[in-house]
Amino acid sequence: MLIKEVELSIITINYNAKGLTDQTVRSISDCAPQISYEIIVVDNSNDVLEEYDGVNGKLTVLSRVKNKGFGNACNIGVANSRGKYILFLNNDTIMHKGTLEACLRYMQQHSNVGALGARTLLSDGSLDHACKRGFPTPMSSLYYFCGIDKRYPKNKKYGAYRQTFIENDSISEVDSVAGSFLMMPRFVFDKLGGFDEDFFMYGEDLDLCYRVKMLGYSVIYYGKASITHLKGQSGLHTKSQKVVHHFYNAMLIFYRKHYVDKYSVLVSALVYCGVKIKCSLTILRLKLGK
Numbered sequence: 001m002l003i004k005e006v007e008l009s010i011i012t013i014n015y016n017a018k019g020l021t022d023q024t025v026r027s028i029s030d031c032a033p034q035i036s037y038e039i040i041v042v043d044n045s046n047d048v049l050e051e052y053d054g055v056n057g058k059l060t061v062l063s064r065v066k067n068k069g070f071g072n073a074c075n076i077g078v079a080n081s082r083g084k085y086i087l088f089l090n091n092d093t094i095m096h097k098g099t100l101e102a103c104l105r106y107m108q109q110h111s112n113v114g115a116l117g118a119r120t121l122l123s124d125g126s127l128d129h130a131c132k133r134g135f136p137t138p139m140s141s142l143y144y145f146c147g148i149d150k151r152y153p154k155n156k157k158y159g160a161y162r163q164t165f166i167e168n169d170s171i172s173e174v175d176s177v178a179g180s181f182l183m184m185p186r187f188v189f190d191k192l193g194g195f196d197e198d199f200f201m202y203g204e205d206l207d208l209c210y211r212v213k214m215l216g217y218s219v220i221y222y223g224k225a226s227i228t229h230l231k232g233q234s235g236l237h238t239k240s241q242k243v244v245h246h247f248y249n250a251m252l253i254f255y256r257k258h259y260v261d262k263y264s265v266l267v268s269a270l271v272y273c274g275v276k277i278k279c280s281l282t283i284l285r286l287k288l289g290k
Contacts, residue, residue: 006084009085062077072195078189092230103118114217117181131177241286
């Protein structure tokens with residue numbers, strides 16, 4: 001049987017967050033996207049997801065998939081999709097009308113774009129800075145963790161990690177966009193071999209964008225279209241020590257994979273110590289209830 005291709009496959013992962021996932025799926029349907037699309041929900045938990053009025057026929061739920069991490073679930077979602085373009089979308093987001101069409105059309109018109117992210121807003125309307133980032137080199141990370149980027153937001157050197165010098169409503173090439181909204185051509189994803197499953201959660205989007213650029217494609221921040229990210233209802237904000245460990249471990253995996261051969265042993269030792277100390281202090285604050 002011939003499987004008809006669609007323009008866009010939207011991949012979202014559910015893990016014990018049925019309400020959030022339901023809300024995300026419904027927000028897509030409510031926008032009535034003027035493109036051919038499908039939604040693939042990969043369920044890494046035992047949640048029972050609802051049927052959706054107006055979405056049936058465009059929604060596939062892959063139930064009770066063994067939880068081997070975010071990247072693994074995304075790879076499974078793509079393997080069960082049929083879109084020419086892929087959108088990885090967090091299950092704690094709300095789609096805005098016109099965003100899917102605008103982002104897809106931009107990618108279709110620019111064949112050199114290997115990944116694209118939309119302007120991502122928090123629930124209070126402020127920018128989620130993760131939607132446009134530089135790669136976490138030792139120096140850019142130091143400026144970020146020390147808060148120097150906040151003092152000199154327009155400085156390309158000090159604001160390198162959060163790309164604070166790029167206007168929020170602009171269209172600009174960046175190092176990386178966030179996995180909360182990450183659109184790319186399917187053939188680029190296939191060339192890369194998908195997400196690196198060594199990253200259980202966190203860091204896999206940075207790694208993917210790094211490899212996109214290594215292939216010679218650009219990564220674009222598309223600030224003309226937006227979504228809302230309900231940050232604070234999942235991930236690090238759950239105050240789970242296990243999640244904190246995954247967050248900081250992802251930094252070390254990324255460094256070992258892409259940077260360890262570019263820096264001296266001393267710099268690498270400082271990076272490793274800094275990440276380990278930061279992780280330990282974060283876990284200590286959780287234990288103290290701070």
